[in-house]
Amino acid sequence: MTLDTLPPHTGGAEHLARLLAQALLAGRWQPGDAFPRELDIARHFAVSRNQVRNALATLTSAGLLERTAGRGTLVREMGDWHLLDPLMSKWMTGLVNIDPQLVRAIYAFRYSAEPMVAGLAAQAALPEDLERLETAFAGMEKTAASTDLRGEHAEYDVAFHDATYRATHNLVWRQMGHLLRPSIMALVWGSQDRTGTLDDSLSRHRQVLEAIRNRDISAAESAAHEVLRRTAIDLGIVS
Amino acid sequence: MTLDTLPPHTGGAEHLARLLAQALLAGRWQPGDAFPRELDIARHFAVSRNQVRNALATLTSAGLLERTAGRGTLVREMGDWHLLDPLMSKWMTGLVNIDPQLVRAIYAFRYSAEPMVAGLAAQAALPEDLERLETAFAGMEKTAASTDLRGEHAEYDVAFHDATYRATHNLVWRQMGHLLRPSIMALVWGSQDRTGTLDDSLSRHRQVLEAIRNRDISAAESAAHEVLRRTAIDLGIVS
DNA sequence: AGTTTATTAAATGTCTGACATTTCTACAAC
DNA sequence: GTTGTAGAAATGTCAGACATTTAATAAACT
CATH class of the missing domain: 1.20.120.530 (GntR ligand-binding domain-like)
Structure with missing residues (x-):
C-alpha cells in the first residue's frame, strides 16, 4: 500500500490525521505492515514534517500505529485499536x-x-x-x-x-x-x-x-x- | 495550584506526562482552572518547550486538558476524561x-x-x-x-x-x-x-x-x- | 566456520529560535 | 454606545541541525 491513492490534503494537521486514520480504518494496510516514513508522507502531501509528526502522534494515541525510534512505524491489529476514543x-x-x-x-x-x-x-x-x-x-x-x-x-x-x-x-x-x-x-x-x-x-x-x-x-x-x-x-x- | 509541590522530573517526556496527569487525577486542579503556561512548565522542570508540548498533547488526547491558541490551557471536568484510554x-x-x-x-x-x-x-x-x-x-x-x-x-x-x-x-x-x-x-x-x-x-x-x-x-x-x-x-x- | 565486534545507514526523537495565528483586553474614534 | 484598532499573551507552526535507537553489514578474532 502506498500513499498514491489517497485523496489530496487541503490543510491542517487534524485533517491529515483524519485522512490517514480513515485509510487505516478502511483496512488499506494490513496489521504488521510498515507505515510510510515521515519524510515520504511530508513530501507526498507537501506539508512540514511537524504536521506529519503531530498527525502520527494522534494515530499512535488511538492505538492505530506503533512507532519506535530506529525501526519505523508499524500498523497495529484491530484488537489494539482504542475503539472508545x-x-x-x-x-x-x-x-x-x-x-x-x-x-x-x-x-x-x-x-x-x-x-x-x-x-x-x-x-x-x-x-x-x-x-x-x-x-x-x-x-x-x-x-x-x-x-x-x-x-x-x-x-x-x-x-x-x-x-x-x-x-x-x-x-x-x-x-x-x-x-x-x-x-x-x-x-x-x-x-x-x-x-x-x-x-x-x-x-x-x-x-x-x-x-x-x-x-x-x-x-x-x-x-x-x-x-x-x-x-x-x-x-x-x-x- | 502551582507547580511547586510536584515531585522532581528525572527525564523523558513520558515521565513528565505521567507526573502532570497524576497531579490532575488527584484533583490538584479544579475543572475549568487554567493550567500553567508551556514556558512556565518548561522552566520549572528545566526541560525544553518541546517536551512540554508533547506531554500536554498526550494529556489533551486523554481528555484531561483542553487547549486553544491564544487562550491557554484549561482543565476539563471528570466527565470528559477518557477513562478507557x-x-x-x-x-x-x-x-x-x-x-x-x-x-x-x-x-x-x-x-x-x-x-x-x-x-x-x-x-x-x-x-x-x-x-x-x-x-x-x-x-x-x-x-x-x-x-x-x-x-x-x-x-x-x-x-x-x-x-x-x-x-x-x-x-x-x-x-x-x-x-x-x-x-x-x-x-x-x-x-x-x-x-x-x-x-x-x-x-x-x-x-x-x-x-x-x-x-x-x-x-x-x-x-x-x-x-x-x-x-x-x-x-x-x-x- | 562461527562468534564477536566496529561501522554504517536509516529511521524516529529532540532541541532551538524565529515566526504565525488566535484570543482577549484596553483604549481611542466616531 | 458602538465600532475599530493596537497591543500583549498565549498556543501553533516551521525549518534545520543534531541525538538516539535499531538493524544490517563488514571486519576481526578465535
Whole structure:
C-alpha cells in the first residue's frame, strides 16, 4: 500500500490525521505492515514534517500505529485499536467502507449492554435526562417522514441513545456513548429500503422512553432489547 | 495550584506526562482552572518547550486538558476524561490518592457489566481462554498466603478478570479490561485487614472459572455477581 | 566456520529560535 | 454606545541541525 491513492490534503494537521486514520480504518494496510516514513508522507502531501509528526502522534494515541525510534512505524491489529476514543468515532463517522467485522462487533456489544444501560437509566434518570430523551425523540418523529432528512434523523437517533447512556449517571457508561455515532451511521448508509421500518423503529424507541419515564427497569430493558433487534434487521445482521 | 509541590522530573517526556496527569487525577486542579503556561512548565522542570508540548498533547488526547491558541490551557471536568484510554489506566495504577468518586464509578460499572461479561465468556470461551483463566487463578492461589505478595496477587487478579473480558471475543468488551487494573489496585492500597477475606474471594473466583468452563451462562453471571459483592465489601462501598 | 565486534545507514526523537495565528483586553474614534 | 484598532499573551507552526535507537553489514578474532 502506498500513499498514491489517497485523496489530496487541503490543510491542517487534524485533517491529515483524519485522512490517514480513515485509510487505516478502511483496512488499506494490513496489521504488521510498515507505515510510510515521515519524510515520504511530508513530501507526498507537501506539508512540514511537524504536521506529519503531530498527525502520527494522534494515530499512535488511538492505538492505530506503533512507532519506535530506529525501526519505523508499524500498523497495529484491530484488537489494539482504542475503539472508545472519541477521535475514533469522529473518524469512523462518515466513513463508507467500515470493516463489517467492526460494525458487527460494535453491534454485538450494544446488543448485550444497552438493555442494561436502559435499565440503569430507568433507575437514575433525572428530569433533565428525560428532557433530553424527549427532545431527541421528538426530533426523530419530525424527521421520519422525508427520505432526504435521514441524515438529520440519524443525528436525533444518536442523541436519543446517547441520552440513555448519560442518564445512567455513571462516568464509564457515559463514555460508551461515543460508540453510537459510527454504529448508527453505518445504518444510514447500509440500508436502502427504509419504508415502513421507520414507524416500527419509532414505536420501539417510544417504549424505551416511556419505560424510563415510569422508572420501570425491566420494561426499559426489554424495550431496549426490541430496539436493538430492529437495528439488527436494518444492519442486515439477522433477517 | 502551582507547580511547586510536584515531585522532581528525572527525564523523558513520558515521565513528565505521567507526573502532570497524576497531579490532575488527584484533583490538584479544579475543572475549568487554567493550567500553567508551556514556558512556565518548561522552566520549572528545566526541560525544553518541546517536551512540554508533547506531554500536554498526550494529556489533551486523554481528555484531561483542553487547549486553544491564544487562550491557554484549561482543565476539563471528570466527565470528559477518557477513562478507557489505556494511558489513563497506567497513570491511575499506583496512584494512592485516586478520587473516591472515580473508584466508585468504576466499581458501579463493573458491578453492572461484569456479570454479563462472564455470561458472554461462558458462551464464547475457547480453550486458550480457559487456559488463561486457569493460569491466573493458580497464581492467585499461590500468592494468597503471604501478605507481602499482595502486589503480585493483585496482578493475577487483574489477569483473571482481563481474561474474562477477552473471553467474550468482542473487541469492545475487551477494551474495558483496561479499567480493571486501577480498580483492583485501589483494593490493594485501600483495605488493610485481608485475613480471611482472601479465602472467600478465591472461592468465588473459582466458581466463575468453573461456570465458564461448564458453559453455564447463568451460573457464570451469578458467580461474577458474587465476586463483585466481595469486592464491594473490600472497597468499603458496602459493609 | 562461527562468534564477536566496529561501522554504517536509516529511521524516529529532540532541541532551538524565529515566526504565525488566535484570543482577549484596553483604549481611542466616531 | 458602538465600532475599530493596537497591543500583549498565549498556543501553533516551521525549518534545520543534531541525538538516539535499531538493524544490517563488514571486519576481526578465535
